[in-house]
Amino acid sequence: MNDLPVIRTRRDIEQIEQTPLAERDLPASTYELIQRTAQLHPQAPALSFLLQGQPGEPVYRLTYPQLLGKITQTANAFHRLGLxxxxxxxxxxxxxxxxHFTIWGGEAAGIVNAINPLLDAEHIAELIHASDSELLVTLAPFPGTDLWAKVDALRDQLPELKAIICVDMANLLPDAQRDAIKAQRGPLPDGVLDFDELIAACPADHLESGRRIQADDIASYFHTGGTTGTPKLAPHSHGNEVAMAYSMNLVTRFGPGDVTLCGLPLFHVNGVIVTGLTAFIGGAEVLLATPQGYRNTTLISHFWSIIERHKVSFFSGVPTIYAGLLQIPSEGHDLSSLKYALCGAAPMPVELIRQFEVKTGLTLLEGYGLTEGTCGSCANPPAGERRPGSIGLxxxxxxxxxxxxxxxxxxxxxxxxxEIGNLCIxxxxxxxxxxxxSKNQGIWVDGDWFNTGDLGRVDADGYIWLTGRSKDLIIRGGHNIDPQMIEEALHKHPAVALAAAVGKPDEKAGELPVVYIQLKPGSQASEAELLSHAAAHIHERAAVPKDAWLIDAIPLTAVGKTFKPAxxxxxxxxxxxxxxxELDGDIRVEVLSDDQQGQLAHVHLPPGSAxxxxxxxxxxxGFAVGCVVHAPH
Structure with missing residues (x-):
């Protein structure tokens, strides 16, 4: 892909866009995209897999024609099951x-619905119902995993499913270990199909359905909007995903010989699109780094060794991943294969960028995107000026x-x-x-612009800067405070690993800023010391936090973003x-999500205090957040 244009400035992007996207001869579907790459690069490795995250472990690897064959077999298996x-x-x-076989095979046969495995069983059932799913692919019983237990508990609630198909991780182990696990476990549960056996019985050279996929056909559903409340599913068309991969690769410039490491989960658009379809459109290799990805502590501890051994040229992460990698020594490892790394999903503190680049010598690029935009909308140009703290062009x-x-x-x-306003795409x-x-009320502004809910500004050179999320703003007596300002200041303290600022209720001001702190391993700092540091580094007096609360770990979403509702x-x-x-020391308060009010405090009175x-x-x-009192009778 060396013939791709090089993006350095906003003018380069405008030059590219002078040719309408409709004239770019893009494939109509994700299936056709992978077909084209298999024809262009029949010898190129497409997908490789590490089971444990050890530097020297054996690698499962497929070329592009082999990957296409597995995807085709999967699509045919789903079609035979009625999809x-x-x-x-x-x-x-x-x-x-x-x-990966399920994602792209599912899109070739019907619509694929991605579900976060960390959700509780009831929420999983809601997403299956909401997506009108007829098939479910999950994990067979395997030591140390609980997915099958969740599904088994739900089977009676899912009568609409025509089949449950299980991927058996035992098949990925050496023969002796595989046989031992299967002998201990026994056969798969009644009525459950074995994924590998199912697709092996299907042809790999054509779609039995004869389907001609159109760009406007829906390819996927991705869940967005957090882990509470009713499900909110964002449909992506094949055209959305193909256009995203093409646009993204004009920035990343993946080509044969490049290796993109995937550590983010494949139920999330970043893992699927950035270190997935974008690599596939360029003919690069995707390295799946263990089933747990970045949640695998073995992978993280050997991260730089794996980069060196597999000559990884790119990886993508979120700020918490980079904060963790700062604790892993990179000295002595040959990282010359790395072109750069991308940070998205949440604003990256400038101080964290500086520390990471000084430690590793690696260029870190910030980007921005969201599920509703299929994945990415902005990025700092790798070949142009990078402005730390900006999400780029x-x-x-x-x-x-x-x-x-x-x-x-x-x-x-x-x-x-x-000027600060709402960022729309x-x-x-x-x-x-x-x-x-019901979820679409108020999401469009000025015609067909999607309101992301993020606040930002554009500088004179066209670089975009996030200034907060509208719902994350701390509003102190009508004064809007950007939590990122507080977090940036705290990240300058040498003992701070992660900082997250939110508002606490106040009777007079409505909200006052507070900050939660996770310290680096082995570091110490008192709350008084951290508040003093904040006061010295935050120039807006109203934004100086009233409290600095030390906690063992900042709560994270399954993708690794700070989970501020908690x-x-x-x-x-x-x-x-x-x-x-002072009323009663045994009064207990818990705060829960409420679909109508957003948040509601439940006050539980002890016996005898009704x-x-x-x-x-x-x-x-006097506080803005409503409460319900539970008094024992």
Whole structure:
């Protein structure tokens, strides 16, 4: 892919876009995309897999024609089981070769629905129902895993499933270990199909359905919007995913000989698109780094050895991954194969970027995207000027605009240079709306621009800077405080591994800023010392946090992003608990999500204190977050 244009400035992107995307001769579907690459690069490795994360372990590897054959067999197996275009197959899997077969084979036969394996059983059932899935692919019983137990507990609630198909990880082990596990476990549960046996019985050279996939056909559903409340599914068309891979590769410039390491989960668009379809469109090799990816401590401890041994040229992560890798010595390893690494999914503190680059010598690029945009919308140009703290320039064919909205979210005007507004996107990579029509109210502004909910500004050279997420803003007496400002200051403290700022309820100001701190292993710092450091490095007086709370670990989503709802709930709990402590030291407060109010405090009174119910309501009346009092009778 060396004939790809080089992007250095906004002008280079405009030059690329002078040729309409419709004239780029892109494949109509993800299946055709992989077909084309298999024809162009028949000898190139496409997909490789490490089971344990050890530097010297054997590697499972497929060339592009072999990968295409597995995908075709999988599509044919699903078709034989009754899957048709417009119907879905759900998958509940770790990062395995069979996960890729399921994703692209599922898209060739129907629609693939990705489910986070870390969700609880009831939420998994909701996603299967919401996606109207007819098939489910999951993991066979295997030591140290609980996926089958979750599915088994749900089987009676899923009568619409025509089949449950299990991937047996024992098949990935050496013969002796495989046989021992299977002997101990016994046969697969009744009525459950073996994935490998199922696809082996199907042809690998053509789609038995004879389907001609169109660019507008829905390819996938990806769950977005957190892990609480009713499911919110974002449908992607084949055209969305192909356009995303093409646009992304104009930035990454993957080609034969490149190796992209995948450590992010394959139920998330970053793992599927950045270190998946984008690599496939360029003819690069995808290295699946263990079923658990970055959650595998063995992989992390040997990370730089694996980069060296497999000559990895690119990997993608989130800020918490880079913070963890800072603790792993990289000295003495040959990292010359690495072109750069990409950070997305959450803003990367500038100080963390500086520390990482100084330690490793590696160039770290920040990008930005979201599920509704199929994956990426912006990135710093690898060949151009990189502005740490910025999410870079819009990717080719991805339109990005900063719009000023009123208090009701209605469009007022375009933002001026460096004026903060709502970041909105549109173009060939942007979805057409959530699967559930009820979720689409207010998501479009100024016509067909999708309102991401993020706030940002564009500088005079076209670089885009996030200034926070509208729902993450701390609003102190009508004054908007960007939590990133607080987090950046705390990351400059040598003992701080991660910092996350949220608002705590206050009777007078509405909210006051507080910060949660996770210290580096072996480091020490008092809360008073951290507050003093914050005061010295935050120039906006209103943004100086009122509390610095040390916790063992910042809560994370399954992708590794900071999960701020959990911190906001904890801050409410602490404030309410303190306000009620003098009434009775045994009063217990918990804060839960509520579909109507967003968050609700539940106050549990101890036995014999029902008479305090009225006093509790009076004591908490000045706070914005509502409460329910539970008094024992």
């Amino acid at each position: 048709r275009p417009g119907k879905a197959v759900s998958f509940l899997l770790p990062n395995l070769p069979q996960t 819009p990717m080719p064919y991805c339109q990005v605009s900063i719009k000023v909205l009123d208090d009701q979210g209605n469009y007022l005007r375009e933002a001026q240079p460096n 549109r173009g060939a990579t942007v979805f057409k709306g959530y699967l559930q029509a 911190l906001r709930f904890d801050a409410i709990r602490r404030v309410y608990q303190a306000a009620l402590h 008479h305090l119910e009225k006093t509790v309501h009076e004591r908490l009346a």
